[in-house]
Amino acid sequence: MQKGSTAQTEKSIRFGNGPGRMSGPIVKPKDRKGTIKRIWRYMKKQKAAMSFAIVLVLISTVLGLLGPLLIGVIIDHYIMPKDISGTIRMAGLLAIVYLAASLFTWLQTFIMVNVSLKTIQMLRQDLFDHFQALSLKFFDKRTYGELMSRVTNDIENLNSALSQSVIQIFSSVLTVAGVMIAMLMLNWMLALVTLLVIPLMFFATNKIITYSSSNFIKRQRDLGDMNGTVEESISGIEVITLFGKEKEVYNKFSDANERLRNSAMMADISSGFLGPVNNFINNLGLGIVIAAGALMAISGMTTIGVLASFVTYSRQFYRPINQMSNLINTFQSAIAGAERVFEIMDEIPDLKDSEQAIESSSFKGEVSFTDVSFGYGGQKRILKNISFEVKAGQTIALVGPTGSGKTTIINLLSRFYDVDSGEIYIDGRNIKEYKIQSLRSKIGIVLQDTYLFSGTIMENIRFGRLEATDEEVIHAAKLASAHGFIKHLPAHYETRIESGGTNLSQGQKQLIAIARAILADSDILILDEATSSIDTRTEIEIQKGINTLTKGKTSFIIAHRLKTIENADMILVIREGEIVEKGSHEELLAVQGFYYDMYKLQFEN
Numbered sequence: 001m002q003k004g005s006t007a008q009t010e011k012s013i014r015f016g017n018g019p020g021r022m023s024g025p026i027v028k029p030k031d032r033k034g035t036i037k038r039i040w041r042y043m044k045k046q047k048a049a050m051s052f053a054i055v056l057v058l059i060s061t062v063l064g065l066l067g068p069l070l071i072g073v074i075i076d077h078y079i080m081p082k083d084i085s086g087t088i089r090m091a092g093l094l095a096i097v098y099l100a101a102s103l104f105t106w107l108q109t110f111i112m113v114n115v116s117l118k119t120i121q122m123l124r125q126d127l128f129d130h131f132q133a134l135s136l137k138f139f140d141k142r143t144y145g146e147l148m149s150r151v152t153n154d155i156e157n158l159n160s161a162l163s164q165s166v167i168q169i170f171s172s173v174l175t176v177a178g179v180m181i182a183m184l185m186l187n188w189m190l191a192l193v194t195l196l197v198i199p200l201m202f203f204a205t206n207k208i209i210t211y212s213s214s215n216f217i218k219r220q221r222d223l224g225d226m227n228g229t230v231e232e233s234i235s236g237i238e239v240i241t242l243f244g245k246e247k248e249v250y251n252k253f254s255d256a257n258e259r260l261r262n263s264a265m266m267a268d269i270s271s272g273f274l275g276p277v278n279n280f281i282n283n284l285g286l287g288i289v290i291a292a293g294a295l296m297a298i299s300g301m302t303t304i305g306v307l308a309s310f311v312t313y314s315r316q317f318y319r320p321i322n323q324m325s326n327l328i329n330t331f332q333s334a335i336a337g338a339e340r341v342f343e344i345m346d347e348i349p350d351l352k353d354s355e356q357a358i359e360s361s362s363f364k365g366e367v368s369f370t371d372v373s374f375g376y377g378g379q380k381r382i383l384k385n386i387s388f389e390v391k392a393g394q395t396i397a398l399v400g401p402t403g404s405g406k407t408t409i410i411n412l413l414s415r416f417y418d419v420d421s422g423e424i425y426i427d428g429r430n431i432k433e434y435k436i437q438s439l440r441s442k443i444g445i446v447l448q449d450t451y452l453f454s455g456t457i458m459e460n461i462r463f464g465r466l467e468a469t470d471e472e473v474i475h476a477a478k479l480a481s482a483h484g485f486i487k488h489l490p491a492h493y494e495t496r497i498e499s500g501g502t503n504l505s506q507g508q509k510q511l512i513a514i515a516r517a518i519l520a521d522s523d524i525l526i527l528d529e530a531t532s533s534i535d536t537r538t539e540i541e542i543q544k545g546i547n548t549l550t551k552g553k554t555s556f557i558i559a560h561r562l563k564t565i566e567n568a569d570m571i572l573v574i575r576e577g578e579i580v581e582k583g584s585h586e587e588l589l590a591v592q593g594f595y596y597d598m599y600k601l602q603f604e605n
């Protein structure tokens with residue numbers, strides 16, 4: 001990551017939040033052909049490995065078919081004529097055939113697992129890269145849980161389908177065809193008898209799968225609900241305990257848990273029928289083959305050896321047929337999952353660098369907004385005809401009631417969204433003329449609720465400039481007035497921060513964010529002043545840190561406590577998306593308008 005990439009960082013972690021949604025197991029894909037083609041584009045990079053796996057499938061299938069044939073030959077030509085040494089030799093050969101078949105099967109699985117994992121790795125990488133290219137507008141529309149489920153569940157479904165189902169479907173078809181040919185060649189009448197129970201098998205399998213798939217979908221939905229309840233109760237734990245609502249949350253969770261148990265039971269019981277029912281039908285088929293075969297053997301129409309081969313073949317014949325419908329379902333749901341992944345990858349980033357976009361080495365820091373209007377999702381206008389000019393190095397405070405549009409102004413300056421009308425200039429150039437990454441890397445952001453990653457304090461500060469040395473990190477922390485509290489932590493700079501920084505106070509997190517921004521040394525700064533109450537000592541420290549950080553740099557401060565921005569060069573008073581007043585603290589007090597009222601109210605409080 002390059003110097004001063006704070007803006008990009010905050011963007012990347014703003015995924016929103018919400019319950020995880022799982023992909024159902026039997027969801028039918030909409031455009032199966034197109035999706036398979038796209039998966040193939042990833043897989044074909046490993047054509048050589050796949051061709052090898054296919055050759056191995058062919059060999060192991062042929063070896064598997066050879067086994068029963070050998071059994072028949074051994075019975076008729078070695079056991080019946082009582083040739084003991086020949087029988088032992090042939091039994092050894094049979095063992096070698098089965099051993100080789102197993103070995104080739106293992107090898108082909110190993111290759112396909114590798115092919116699949118590589119494919120998934122490339123796909124996941126592309127999806128992640130695409131996430132980075134998408135604007136906040138995209139993330140506004142989706143929940144964290146939903147996006148997570150696409151990166152994890154959907155891709156994982158595809159992984160298991162690619163590593164197992166594809167090759168299994170292929171080998172099942174081969175086996176069924178091979179066994180059928182072998183049986184027809186051995187005895188066409190017995191072969192037809194073997195087919196008798198197939199319609200019954202299809203009918204039963206189809207009925208059971210249709211019934212159980214609706215139960216599986218219900219189970220996935222209930223699982224999603226329960227995940228949502230857990231997520232809510234963990235993230236809202238403070239509010240829940242504060243309002244003494246533990247019992248209500250407990251009941252809500254118990255209900256969700258109970259619903260999940262019931263639907264999971266129904267799903268497992270219904271799908272659990274499949275094995276025993278098919279087993280019964282298989283044995284029924286086997287019984288018919290044995291009975292018919294025995295009659296034929298007695299009447300001299302066939303030999304005991306051929307009958308033995310048939311019994312083994314019919315086992316080999318029914319198994320893949322049983323498996324096939326399950327495999328097809330797994331495959332289908334994996335394709336549907338892949339479709340959800342491609343749907344995100346097809347999302348065109350609405351913020352793109354223009355062809356002529358330039359890289360900017362550094363900004364002096366002149367900023368101007370001319371007649372800027374904007375609404376999220378093009379709906380209600382949030383900002384209306386905003387115009388102002390900032391000279392390099394000035395400090396600008398944005399004040400106004402909650403929801404008035406202060407953060408939105410900052411979002412537009414960092415180009416997290418594009419303006420609907422009007423222009424924004426930095427150093428005399430429209431911000432659309434700069435490469436987005438280059439623009440954002442020159443803008444540092446310190447949010448009041450800064451995100452800290454799991455890792456040490458040292459690593460978290462270094463996030464501002466990855467190539468910084470330990471000394472530079474410590475120097476930045478000293479300038480940010482963060483060194484004082486870090487010194488008192490158990491492992492100083494090596495103290496680990498929990499994900500999200502839960503083991504630090506709000507003020508401490510802000511000090512780390514300031515240190516990070518000092519290290520990044522961005523040309524333009526954006527500071528979101530903390531609203532929550534921080535003790536006076538920390539507040540003084542934070543103020544000191546901010547003063548160091550903003551010295552000589554164009555800085556925008558979203559201010560909640562007017563006391564802290566009295567020295568700003570310009571104060572913009574925003575109300576319902578419009579600048580209603582503009583000027584220095586003294587000028588604004590003198591006009592006795594909206595700012596004056598806000599100031600008086602805070603002062604009295």
Ligand SMILES: Nc1ncnc2c1ncn2[C@@H]1O[C@H](COP(=O)(O)OP(=O)(O)OP(=O)(O)O)[C@@H](O)[C@H]1O
Nearest residue numbers: 140376377382400401402403404405406407408409
């Ligand atoms: N991502 C978004 N999608 C849709 N509407 C949004 C989004 N972000 C903000 N808004 C709406 O835009 C308006 C201005 O929000 P903004 O965050 O800019 O206000 P603010 O002045 O910074 O408020 P605060 O002082 O509470 O932080 C609000 O009505 C808000 O609901």
